[in-house]
Amino acid sequence: MKDFSDLNPITIFIYFFAVIFVAMFCMNPVILAVSLAGAVCLFMLRNGAKQKRSHAFFFLMFIVMALINPLFYHNGVTVLFVMNDNPVTLEALLYGIAASAMIIAVLYWFRSFSQLMTSDRLLYIFGSVSPKTALIISMSLRFVPLFGTQAKRIDQAQKALGLYKEDNAVDAIRGKGRVFSVMTTWALENGIVTADSMTARGYGTGKRTFYSLYRFSRFDAVLIASSLALFALTMTAAAYGTLDFVFYPAISPPKLTPFAFIAYLSYCVLVFIPVIIEAEERLKWKYLLSKI
Amino acid sequence: MEILAVENLNFSYPLCKSKALEGMSFSVEKGDFVAVCGATGSGKSTLLRMLKRELTPKGDLSGVVKYEGKALSELDDYTSACKIGFVMQRPEQQIVTDKVWHELAFGLENMRVPNAAITRRVSEMACYFGIEEWFEKSVSELSGGQKQLLNLASVMVMQPDILLLDEPTAQLDPIAASDFIATLAKLNRELSLTIIIVEHRLEDVIPVANRLLALGDGRLLEYGDTRGTVEKLRFLPSLLEGMPAAVRLFGRLDNDSPCPLTVREGRHFIEENYGNSVRSLPAVSYAHSTNAALEFNDVFFRYSRELPDVLRGLNIKVYEGEIFCILGGNGSGKTTSLCAAAGLNRIYAGGIRVFGKKLNEYKNNSLYNGCLTLLPQDVQTVFLRNTVREELEDAKAEAYMLPYDLSPLMDKHPYDLSGGEQQLVALAKVLAAKPRLLLLDEPTKGLDAYAKRMIIDIIKKLRSSGITVIAVTHDVEFAAECADRCAMFFRGEITSLGIPSEFFAENSFYTTAANRMTRGYYDGVVTVDDAEKLCRQNGRK
Numbered sequence: 001m002k003d004f005s006d007l008n009p010i011t012i013f014i015y016f017f018a019v020i021f022v023a024m025f026c027m028n029p030v031i032l033a034v035s036l037a038g039a040v041c042l043f044m045l046r047n048g049a050k051q052k053r054s055h056a057f058f059f060l061m062f063i064v065m066a067l068i069n070p071l072f073y074h075n076g077v078t079v080l081f082v083m084n085d086n087p088v089t090l091e092a093l094l095y096g097i098a099a100s101a102m103i104i105a106v107l108y109w110f111r112s113f114s115q116l117m118t119s120d121r122l123l124y125i126f127g128s129v130s131p132k133t134a135l136i137i138s139m140s141l142r143f144v145p146l147f148g149t150q151a152k153r154i155d156q157a158q159k160a161l162g163l164y165k166e167d168n169a170v171d172a173i174r175g176k177g178r179v180f181s182v183m184t185t186w187a188l189e190n191g192i193v194t195a196d197s198m199t200a201r202g203y204g205t206g207k208r209t210f211y212s213l214y215r216f217s218r219f220d221a222v223l224i225a226s227s228l229a230l231f232a233l234t235m236t237a238a239a240y241g242t243l244d245f246v247f248y249p250a251i252s253p254p255k256l257t258p259f260a261f262i263a264y265l266s267y268c269v270l271v272f273i274p275v276i277i278e279a280e281e282r283l284k285w286k287y288l289l290s291k292i
Numbered sequence: 293m294e295i296l297a298v299e300n301l302n303f304s305y306p307l308c309k310s311k312a313l314e315g316m317s318f319s320v321e322k323g324d325f326v327a328v329c330g331a332t333g334s335g336k337s338t339l340l341r342m343l344k345r346e347l348t349p350k351g352d353l354s355g356v357v358k359y360e361g362k363a364l365s366e367l368d369d370y371t372s373a374c375k376i377g378f379v380m381q382r383p384e385q386q387i388v389t390d391k392v393w394h395e396l397a398f399g400l401e402n403m404r405v406p407n408a409a410i411t412r413r414v415s416e417m418a419c420y421f422g423i424e425e426w427f428e429k430s431v432s433e434l435s436g437g438q439k440q441l442l443n444l445a446s447v448m449v450m451q452p453d454i455l456l457l458d459e460p461t462a463q464l465d466p467i468a469a470s471d472f473i474a475t476l477a478k479l480n481r482e483l484s485l486t487i488i489i490v491e492h493r494l495e496d497v498i499p500v501a502n503r504l505l506a507l508g509d510g511r512l513l514e515y516g517d518t519r520g521t522v523e524k525l526r527f528l529p530s531l532l533e534g535m536p537a538a539v540r541l542f543g544r545l546d547n548d549s550p551c552p553l554t555v556r557e558g559r560h561f562i563e564e565n566y567g568n569s570v571r572s573l574p575a576v577s578y579a580h581s582t583n584a585a586l587e588f589n590d591v592f593f594r595y596s597r598e599l600p601d602v603l604r605g606l607n608i609k610v611y612e613g614e615i616f617c618i619l620g621g622n623g624s625g626k627t628t629s630l631c632a633a634a635g636l637n638r639i640y641a642g643g644i645r646v647f648g649k650k651l652n653e654y655k656n657n658s659l660y661n662g663c664l665t666l667l668p669q670d671v672q673t674v675f676l677r678n679t680v681r682e683e684l685e686d687a688k689a690e691a692y693m694l695p696y697d698l699s700p701l702m703d704k705h706p707y708d709l710s711g712g713e714q715q716l717v718a719l720a721k722v723l724a725a726k727p728r729l730l731l732l733d734e735p736t737k738g739l740d741a742y743a744k745r746m747i748i749d750i751i752k753k754l755r756s757s758g759i760t761v762i763a764v765t766h767d768v769e770f771a772a773e774c775a776d777r778c779a780m781f782f783r784g785e786i787t788s789l790g791i792p793s794e795f796f797a798e799n800s801f802y803t804t805a806a807n808r809m810t811r812g813y814y815d816g817v818v819t820v821d822d823a824e825k826l827c828r829q830n831g832r833k
Contacts, residue, residue, distance in 0.1 A: 138390050139389060142389060197385070209407070
């Protein structure tokens with residue numbers, strides 16, 4: 001079963017880059033609506049019906065952000081009503097809705113992105129550029145939490161020794177200071193053993209490679225090529241102004257030329273690629289199961 | 293075939309007058325399993341590091357170490373790194389990367405092995421060691437035993453011919469330790485891997501090793517096949533102390549039959565040579581005082597709301613002036629209950645009383661002053677200063693008040709001390725608060741036999757000066773020797789409780805080697821001392 005998270009990290013990275021880039025720089029209601037729908041769809045598909053609370057929170061955020069713009073920004077020709085001697089315009093309201101749709105869409109994309117891009121996958125991307133940097137990151141990912149737990153242990157040990165009074169602020173701060181200073185010693189001490197363990201296994205005998213669990217399949221190549229092609233199409237249309245949507249002073253949508261239509265369509269395909277992959281896999285699986 | 297040869301090796305550390313190793317010569321055959329024993333400071337670790345070029349310390353060196361007839365210094369980088377593997381004591385500190393699979397691949401990455409070959413070797417190794425289940429985990433999620441197994445696997449993945457191990461099981465609990473030794477025996481048997489292991493705890497190692505190398509003060513005392521060497525060594529009390537129970541019993545009885553090494557052989561030895569008309573020693577009665585030092589009443593505790601209970605309705609009563617040992621498996625809640633007693637874990641139901649007073653009635657650290665202290669498992673967490681002297685001044689500890697002498701260690705850095713010395717300094721710091729109740733978490737972890745003996749003596753001295761001691765331990769031999777009462781923990785509750793002779797006599801697995809050797813032949817034997825007395829009373833057949 002090939003679901004979206006089984007792809008090569010580079011593919012995932014490029015895909016998200018393409019989708020988020022367009023969503024962030026195209027203030028076009030169609031693009032934004034597609035992007036928002038796709039982002040929410042992907043997230044729900046991957047997480048199921050869980051996290052209802054966070055969806056409600058994002059919805060609330062969407063409403064608040066959409067309403068803020070017309071309340072503070074009074075440009076536009078169509079006055080809806082007047083509040084506190086200030087006109088509230090339709091254009092400002094629509095702009096507010098578009099802007100908050102963009103923010104929410106990007107946030108949803110990033111939620112999926114951070115779920116998919118675990119530290120292993122990020123390291124793989126670094127590793128293919130510089131194996132050394134990747135090793136340093138991997139070591140810090142290990143060492144930082146270790147440092148934290150040791151500091152906590154020392155703190156507890158010292159507390160149970162009863163050397164520092166808790167109600168005396170000066171004493172407490174001095175105690176924490178000492179814990180911090182001994183942590184440096186501990187880290188160095190620790191570092192020597194780690195360094196020994198590294199040299200014992202041949203570290204430093206020359207250039208090293210970076211191993212990873214991820215393979216680059218033909219499917220990855222196809223997906224990268226299509227993501228980039230769809231991205232290029234949409235961005236060319238955007239660059240030529242075909243997708244420019246004017247909010248102020250009066251709403252003027254771009255003409256729906258064939259080129260614009262193609263751009264919309266290609267972004268739509270791009271956005272729904274992961275949804276299609278996941279849905280297709282699920283169907284296939286169901287079909288197989290029914291046969292088994 | 294000879295795989296490793298040491299020829300007239302001498303070594304001294306810089307700024308050190310005495311030699312760390314002197315006139316050392318021996319050779320190791322391919323497929324040998326060599327156990328190296330010796331007291332702390334006899335040069336075991338130094339010797340082991342001499343055999344691995346990358347880890348050889350700086351200092352004055354003469355003589356030569358040869359691998360397959362070639363001096364170590366003439367080996368190329370690849371052979372030196374791959375063919376001689378090294379595993380150290382601390383499982384945590386040896387791990388370099390954050391993920392299990394990455395750690396396995398680390399050595400091969402250094403050797404510029406192509407990705408496809410790494411995949412093959414790593415997957416093969418993961419299968420052999422049973423790592424598959426935690427292959428994609430973070431190393432921080434592993435237990436101590438799993439970490440050490442990972443360290444072994446990530447050395448084995450480089451396909452070494454010789455494996456050097458420096459006290460690999462010192463930081464593990466007994467079950468993980470014997471699993472680890474069993475894995476080594478399997479590697480030795482199935483791959484005819486040459487193994488050289490330095491160990492304090494020889495109970496598990498001696499039966500699987502075919503050669504024994506004994507060191508004393510940097511010199512080679514004996515080297516030869518295990519049984520023969522053990523027989524020669526039994527006259528050296530310092531080495532005998534760390535040997536398996538069967539050997540210790542044999543050493544004390546002065547017998548001329550062949551030396552037993554395992555529990556099975558020990559049993560056979562007793563049955564062959566000694567009668568059993570006297571089956572048990574006179575029962576010792578034990579009466580505790582009536583005042584409780586620590587009381588747990590239906591205590592419940594969990595670390596967070598989502599997690600299961602660690603303590604479930606725990607009831608303990610420890611009386612003033614006794615040594616109380618808590619035994620049990622990993623994760624049974626032993627340490628957790630100790631931390632709860634010290635007020636570090638907040639319980640959610642039940643009550644804890646220390647000397648009859650509820651924990652929360654001790655305001656403003658008065659609990660930790662003149663009442664109760666906790667010595668944690670990792671004693672390094674106790675140290676904050678650069679020398680032992682500062683450390684003791686800091687705690688306002690008076691060295692002359694202690695039941696032991698710390699003066700030779702005064703100007704050393706606490707981290708530079710041996711495990712036993714660290715334990716003593718930490719104990720001194722803890723005793724400075726003049727506790728009436730002392731809580732010890734694994735006081736004998738990683739200690740050699742000599743240091744263990746010393747800790748047992750000190751704990752007994754503390755008891756006679758009126759201090760109540762509660763020790764959480766995995767070490768059954770320790771509990772058998774020093775406890776007044778023992779308790780067995782299982783799933784957050786106490787499941788059995790009693791004085792050692794009854795407690796261990798009723799257990800059939802979780803008991804001392806001396807008890808297992810004499811079960812059914814003698815009754816109520818717990819320590820080697822008991823067994824020796826009974827053998828002598830019954831006399832030779």
